Structures are given as structure tokens and as C-alpha cells.
Amino acid sequence: MVGYTVEVHSTTFFTLQSIYIRFIGSTCSSKPQLLHSILCQQVRTYKVSCEQSVGTLLLVELEAKQSWFKDFFQDWFCNKIVVTTPEGETISFPCYKWLNSKKPVVSLRNDKATLKKEETNGTLLNQREQELEVRQKDFRWKKYHDGVPYIIDAQEPSDLPEDVRFSFTKDIEMKFNAVSVLGELQLEKWTTSSDTWESLEQLHRVLWHPKPNEYIRQHWDSDEFFGYQFLNGTNPMAIRCWRTKLPDNFPVTDDMVKSSLGGSCLQKEIQEGNIFLCDYKRLSGFEGNTINNKKQSLTAPLCLLYSTPEKKLIPIAIQLNxxxxxxxxxxxxSDSEWDWLLAKTFVRSAGxxxxxxxxxxxxxxxLAEVFSLATMRNLPSAHPLFKLLIPHTLYTFQINVMARNLLISDDGVFKKYTAIGHDNAVNTFLPDSFSTLTYSSLCLPDNIKERGLENIPxxxxxxxxxxxxxxxHKLVKGVLTFYYKSDADVKGDPELQNWIWEIFVYGFLRKESTGIPRSFSKVEEVIKFxxxxIFTVSAQHAAVNNGQFDFGGWMPNLPTTLRLPPPKKKGESTLETFFQTLPDVSTTVHGLAVLFLLSKKASDHCPLGVYTQDLFSEAVARWHISRFQNDLHKRDQEVNIRNRNLPLPYDYLKPANVDNSVSL
Structure with a gap:
């Protein structure tokens, strides 16, 4: 008889199942050995006796069997198994999976990251291939709508594989918030009112818990703050420096903007890189939604902005269609107060x-769903890229299934409370947006250059x-160059090539015009992609998600819809016109509830660089991860120092506020 020491690490505090372990080695396999019929600790050590050593330990197989409670099967989540062999070798086997009645058996391999060509053992190669076969059955592509990326084949969260669903904590929080957020905001009594807001004071009295950002409430109507939001608001991607003649459909003349330019001429400021344009032409031609039996208004504005010598960005001309x-x-x-404020409000609603x-x-x-689905289908758990990417897929599938069911469904939030409605949004606007999406626009350094925004203060x-x-980039380069020593390693990795091929086919619909690669031939190509x-699903999502309630909590700054058409003549807008144009009371409070929910951080969120799974065993990879975490900590401190001198701190890209994944 020989002895194996088995250390079981579990997230669930207990299970009533009988857990069996089997060792699969280079010379033989052991019989299933009972660990215990009741695991009641998160880390527990067992001594397991076997008739003989299995040789080099290749795989560990766990099986959960029904215990003495008939008809009762307690789901059990195992983090990892650490085995010390009779020869004295200690090996970690990552798991991070649920064992339940549907999947009572899991086969685990050690934590060494390996490319497929390096698999010299038939047992390990077979395990690698079988793992992907199972995953491809569990994670299937499904067409969403014409002209947009494919999605996972799941109608409800319960259709998802259990390993990728919300944690118990997050699940409870999301269910609680979904039904209680109006109560938390103390807005229940306003949910059925189709009345017009009487004044900003009334709005301020109603929206008091939690209060909208006070700085934004006080400055929302100023030209300077209007311009600021194009740089640091919910959408910092719309603005671009305009270096040529203005579009023919936006006939702004020198006389119109001379006073705004301090006496300078428009062409001179264009040549000096001080003129910026935001064009919402994608919204052109849509018929407004109907809310509370009232036809809504949706415009497709053009907005011209000027970067002043005082380093302020201000609007100087707006055309609403x-x-x-x-x-x-x-x-x-220079127009009347209400003409100009209404024009800016229509731009903000289009925004x-x-x-x-x-x-x-x-x-x-x-896109996060595309990347996550391709990862689950094509990269086995031993692949270094799987180990690098899996923390950046956390909760993405479930949050997207919920979004499709609650926000952009036939009877969801967009249908009920936005000017564009559901059909226009999904069937026309999304495909049109996708048609202009490019690889370079997703790569921030390229995107900044393309929009000419390298120097704007x-x-x-x-x-x-x-x-x-x-x-x-430093993390990715450090980790991947350790495993891909040459371009030949990239070309010769079928799992990597299948991964990018599925992203190209199902994520970008085979459109070569996007610039998305269909294959990789160089290490540097893989590193950039x-x-x-990782940037898209972490930093970019944080930048465009986390400030939604900050900027939209004061509704006039970010209305989800507008009720009156834009003014056709100057000089006719009034205070009364302004409030008649804003969303009615019920539309306002429902819109705010959604923005509040989408901006609220979960208690179990994982900030960028915080990894709950211990997957890499190689010292080099672990060192790069540690350096990554140190770099993020230093960056946190730098942002804190910068923000001390800002009237409105910008902390959406502070690493501590950036989640690893699209999980909200």
C-alpha cells in the first residue's frame, strides 16, 4: 500500500455528497477512493491509501455520488485539489467547477500551462480534446439578429452551464435590486405618473436618495460642462478633431462662430486642430417611439466644438437634424437661453x-460575449491563453442574457422608456453601428490617433x-512570449487559430473590412489582439458603464427620450417648452432606476488584476502577474493624486474601480 495526501479546496462550505477521487498516472490508475461523505470545511486534508503508485500523476478524477440522503444532491464547488504523491511530489490540480447531478464527474490536470504541440502523453492529449468536445456542446453559437455578432445559445440564465452563472451572492443581489431599486430610490409613487415636471426644484426634491452628483446638477447646463462630457462623460468615443472643410450638410459660417472663436476665423482654427465635431448621423431617419400614448422625438444632431486657449472645450454650433x-x-x-439649452439637450439625448x-x-x-464564447469553445484549461483570459469572462454570459431579456427585449426598458424603442434599436441601429466597427477603433492608441485627439487638454x-x-500590454507580452517563443509557435497552434477564426466568423461576420484577423502568424499580432x-472587457467597459448614474442621475443632463420635436424656428422656445420636451415623470424615474442598477457595484466584484483562481504554476507567468498587480496599484495612487486638483474627479479608469470583466 502507498499513501497519497489530498488537500481539498472548496468555495462551498459543505456538501452532503460522497466525494470520490481517482488517480490516473503514467503506469496505471487507482480505484476510486472515498474522501468523505460530508465535506464541511473549505480546506481539508485527507490521507488516501492505494494498492500501488500510479507512476507520474497525470490526472485526478473527482466524482460526487449521492450520500445517505436519498433524492437529495447538494451541488459542490471545488476550487482545486493539491496532491502529494508517495514519491514526495506536490502537484496542484485547478478545478473551479461545480459537481452536481448533471455533471457528477470532472477530470482535472495539473496547473502547468501547455501548448497542444507540447503534449507528448496520449492520456493528456485525449483529456485536452475531450474537454473541448464537452465545452463545445455546452457553449454554442446562436444567431442574434442580422448584421450583429452571434451570442450564446441560452434564453435564460438557467440555460447556461452552471460554472459561468452568477455566484449565490451576486444572484441574490441582482434579483433583489431588480425589484427593489425603485424602493431604494424612494420613487415608487412616481412610477405611473405621465405628468410633466413642474420645475428643476421639483425634480431635485424627488431625486434625493441617492442624490445625483451635486457638481453635475449644478453645472449640467453650462457650455463648459457640456463640452467636458464629450471627453470624460459616458461616451468619450464620439468626438473627433476636424481637420478639413466641414460637411456640406453642416453649413456653419465664420459670422456664426466668430464671437465664440474670440474673433478668429473657422478655417484658421480648423488648421490649428482646435475644432472638433460630433456627428450623430446614425440616428437619422428613425421614427420616435410612443411612450404613455405620446409620440417621442429623436434627432440626429451635428455639434461643433472649440478647444479654447484656456483649455476648455465648448460648443459653438448645433444643428439638430x-x-x-x-x-x-x-x-x-448667442441665441436665446432656451433655444440654446434645448439644442444642447437634444444632443445629450442623442448621445x-x-x-x-x-x-x-x-x-x-x-464583443465580450464573443471573446468569452470563443475562449470556452477553443481553448482547453491547460492552454496559457485560457488561463490568462478566463478571469476576464466572469459573469459575462449571464449579465448579457439578462440584458437581452430585461433591457432590449420586446417589452424591455428600451421599448418602454427610450425614444428609439426596441425594433429600431435592435433591427436597424445595432447593425448600422456594427457596419462601421473596426479593429483599430477597439485599440485605444490607434483610436486616439484616428480621431486626432492626441493633444486635446x-x-x-x-x-x-x-x-x-x-x-x-506589458502583462500580455510578458506571459505570452514565455509560451510562444517564436512566430512558428503561433502558426503551429491549432487551438489559438481556431479561437481567432471563430471570433472572425461569429463575432465579426467574416467582414475583412473590419481589420479583425482571421488567423495569426506573428507573436506580436497575438499580443496586440x-x-x-482584456482592455475592452475591463477598462473600456468601466469607462462607458460606471458613470451612467453620475451623469444620468440628474435627468436633464442625459434624457432617455424627449417628447416635443426640436424647434423649427429660433426665438420660440421658453421655460414651459423646455419642461414639455423633457421626459414625463414615470419615464424619468424608470430610466433613473435602470441607470442606478447598471452603475451599482456588486459586493463580490473583482477589480482588475484581482484573481480568484490560482491557475499558473510557472514562476515566470506568476512574476508577470505580480508585476501587473504592482503596476495597477501604482496607477491607483497616480489617479488619486491627479484627482485631488479636479473639481470633478475622474476615477472611472482608476484600476480599483475597473472590473476584470463585463459583469454588470
């Missing part, structure tokens, strides 16, 4: 739709984002 004409005037800061559907939903949530999203991009993936 794409076709110029007498009934589509160009509004200016809400572009942000939520394109920049937030499509470019982070749906006070662009904290750019500054913080580029720092995080570099920190992530994986950097983009």
Missing part, C-alpha cells in the same frame, strides 16, 4: 442612444486609458 434648411436652423451660444446601444452594448457587452479618459493599455480583448 442632418438635412440643413429653414426649418432646421443652426443654433448658437444617450449612441452611447447605450453602440459604445456600451455593442462594443463592450456583445483635460482628456482624462485618454490619459488613464492609455496608461492601462500599456500596463495590460489579446491586449485589446
Amino acid at each position: 442632418q438635412k440643413p434648411g429653414v426649418e432646421n436652423p443652426i443654433f448658437l451660444p 444617450f442612444h449612441e452611447h447605450e446601444l453602440n459604445v456600451h452594448l455593442l462594443q463592450t457587452h456583445l 483635460n482628456y482624462y479618459y485618454r490619459d488613464d486609458g492609455l496608461k492601462l493599455w500599456d500596463i495590460i 489579446v491586449t485589446m480583448v
Whole structure:
């Protein structure tokens, strides 16, 4: 008889199952050995006797069997198994899976990261291939709508494999929040009112717990803060420096903007890189939704902005629809107070739709699902890229299934409380947005250059984002170059090539115009792409998600819809017109509840660089991860120091506030 020492690490505190372990080695396999019929500790050590040594320990097989409680099967989550062999070798076998009645058996291999070509043992190669066969049955592609990325084949969270569902804590919190958020905001009595808001004071009295950001409430109507939001608000991706003649459909003249430019001429400021344009042409042609029996208004504005010598970005001209004409005037800061405020409000409402559907939903949530699904289907647990990416898939599938059911469904939030509605959003706007999506637009350094925003001052999203991009890139390069020694290693990795092929086919619909690679031939190509993936699902999502209630909690700053059409003539807008244009009371409170829920951090969130799974055994990979965590900590401190001098701190890309994954 020989003895094995088995250390069981579990997240669940106890299980009533009988847990059996079997050792599979290079010379033979052991019989299943009972660990205990009741595991009641999160870490427990067992002495297991076997008739003989199995040789080099290759695999550990766990099986959960029904214990003495008939008809009762307690799900059990195992983190890892650590085995000390009779020869004195200690080996860690990562698990991080549920054992339950549907999947009572799991086969585990050690924590060494291995490319497929390095598999010299037939047993391990077979385990690798069988693991992917099972995963490809559990994780299936499904067409969502024409012209948009594919999604996972799951209608409800319960359809998802249990290993990728919410934790018990997060599940309870999300269910509780979904039904209680209006109560938490103390807005229940306003949920059925189709009345018009009487005043900003009334709005302030109603929206008091939690209060909207006070700085934003006090400055929302200023030109300076309006411009600031294009750089550091919920959508820092819409603005671009305009270096050529303005579009023909936006006939702004020198006389219109001369006073705003301090006496300078428009062409001179364009040449000097001080003129910026935000064009919402994607919203053109949509018929407004109907809410509370009232036809809503949706415009497709063009907004011209100027970066002043005082380093402020201010709007200098707004046209609310794409076709110029007498009934589509160009509004200016010199117009009446209510004309100008209404024009800016229409721009902010258009910005809400572009942000939520394109920049937030499509470019982070749906792409995160593509990357996660391709990872689960094509990279076995022994693959170094799987180990690197798996923390960045946490909860993504479930949060997206819930979003499709609750937010962008036939009877969801977009249908009930936004100007664009459901059909326009899903069937037309999303495919149109996807048609212009490119690889370079997802890579922040390239994106900043393409939009000409390298030098505009006070662009904290750019500054913080580029720092995080570099920190992530350093991690990815350090880890992947340890496993991919040459370009030949990349070309010869079928699992990696299948991964990027499925992303190209199902995520980007075989569109070569996107610039997304269909295969990899160089190590540097893999490094850049994986950097983009991790940045997208962590930093980029944080930048466009976490400030939603900050900027939208004061509704006039980010209305989900507007009830009156834009003014066709100048000088006719009034205070009364303004409040008649804003969303009604019930639409406001429901919109705020959703923004509050989407911005609320879960108690079990995992900040960037915090890994709950111990997957890498190689010292080099572990060192790079440790350096990554140190770099993030230093960056936290730098952001804190910068923010001390800002009237409105920008902390959406502070690493401690960035989640590893799209989990909210």
C-alpha cells in the first residue's frame, strides 16, 4: 500500500455528497477512493491509501455520488485539489467547477500551462480534446439578429452551464435590486405618473436618495460642462478633431462662430486642430417611439466644438437634424437661453442612444460575449491563453442574457422608456453601428490617433486609458512570449487559430473590412489582439458603464427620450417648452432606476488584476502577474493624486474601480 495526501479546496462550505477521487498516472490508475461523505470545511486534508503508485500523476478524477440522503444532491464547488504523491511530489490540480447531478464527474490536470504541440502523453492529449468536445456542446453559437455578432445559445440564465452563472451572492443581489431599486430610490409613487415636471426644484426634491452628483446638477447646463462630457462623460468615443472643410450638410459660417472663436476665423482654427465635431448621423431617419400614448422625438444632431486657449472645450454650433434648411436652423451660444439649452439637450439625448446601444452594448457587452464564447469553445484549461483570459469572462454570459431579456427585449426598458424603442434599436441601429466597427477603433492608441485627439487638454479618459493599455500590454507580452517563443509557435497552434477564426466568423461576420484577423502568424499580432480583448472587457467597459448614474442621475443632463420635436424656428422656445420636451415623470424615474442598477457595484466584484483562481504554476507567468498587480496599484495612487486638483474627479479608469470583466 502507498499513501497519497489530498488537500481539498472548496468555495462551498459543505456538501452532503460522497466525494470520490481517482488517480490516473503514467503506469496505471487507482480505484476510486472515498474522501468523505460530508465535506464541511473549505480546506481539508485527507490521507488516501492505494494498492500501488500510479507512476507520474497525470490526472485526478473527482466524482460526487449521492450520500445517505436519498433524492437529495447538494451541488459542490471545488476550487482545486493539491496532491502529494508517495514519491514526495506536490502537484496542484485547478478545478473551479461545480459537481452536481448533471455533471457528477470532472477530470482535472495539473496547473502547468501547455501548448497542444507540447503534449507528448496520449492520456493528456485525449483529456485536452475531450474537454473541448464537452465545452463545445455546452457553449454554442446562436444567431442574434442580422448584421450583429452571434451570442450564446441560452434564453435564460438557467440555460447556461452552471460554472459561468452568477455566484449565490451576486444572484441574490441582482434579483433583489431588480425589484427593489425603485424602493431604494424612494420613487415608487412616481412610477405611473405621465405628468410633466413642474420645475428643476421639483425634480431635485424627488431625486434625493441617492442624490445625483451635486457638481453635475449644478453645472449640467453650462457650455463648459457640456463640452467636458464629450471627453470624460459616458461616451468619450464620439468626438473627433476636424481637420478639413466641414460637411456640406453642416453649413456653419465664420459670422456664426466668430464671437465664440474670440474673433478668429473657422478655417484658421480648423488648421490649428482646435475644432472638433460630433456627428450623430446614425440616428437619422428613425421614427420616435410612443411612450404613455405620446409620440417621442429623436434627432440626429451635428455639434461643433472649440478647444479654447484656456483649455476648455465648448460648443459653438448645433444643428439638430442632418438635412440643413429653414426649418432646421443652426443654433448658437448667442441665441436665446432656451433655444440654446434645448439644442444642447437634444444632443445629450442623442448621445444617450449612441452611447447605450453602440459604445456600451455593442462594443463592450456583445464583443465580450464573443471573446468569452470563443475562449470556452477553443481553448482547453491547460492552454496559457485560457488561463490568462478566463478571469476576464466572469459573469459575462449571464449579465448579457439578462440584458437581452430585461433591457432590449420586446417589452424591455428600451421599448418602454427610450425614444428609439426596441425594433429600431435592435433591427436597424445595432447593425448600422456594427457596419462601421473596426479593429483599430477597439485599440485605444490607434483610436486616439484616428480621431486626432492626441493633444486635446483635460482628456482624462485618454490619459488613464492609455496608461492601462500599456500596463495590460506589458502583462500580455510578458506571459505570452514565455509560451510562444517564436512566430512558428503561433502558426503551429491549432487551438489559438481556431479561437481567432471563430471570433472572425461569429463575432465579426467574416467582414475583412473590419481589420479583425482571421488567423495569426506573428507573436506580436497575438499580443496586440489579446491586449485589446482584456482592455475592452475591463477598462473600456468601466469607462462607458460606471458613470451612467453620475451623469444620468440628474435627468436633464442625459434624457432617455424627449417628447416635443426640436424647434423649427429660433426665438420660440421658453421655460414651459423646455419642461414639455423633457421626459414625463414615470419615464424619468424608470430610466433613473435602470441607470442606478447598471452603475451599482456588486459586493463580490473583482477589480482588475484581482484573481480568484490560482491557475499558473510557472514562476515566470506568476512574476508577470505580480508585476501587473504592482503596476495597477501604482496607477491607483497616480489617479488619486491627479484627482485631488479636479473639481470633478475622474476615477472611472482608476484600476480599483475597473472590473476584470463585463459583469454588470
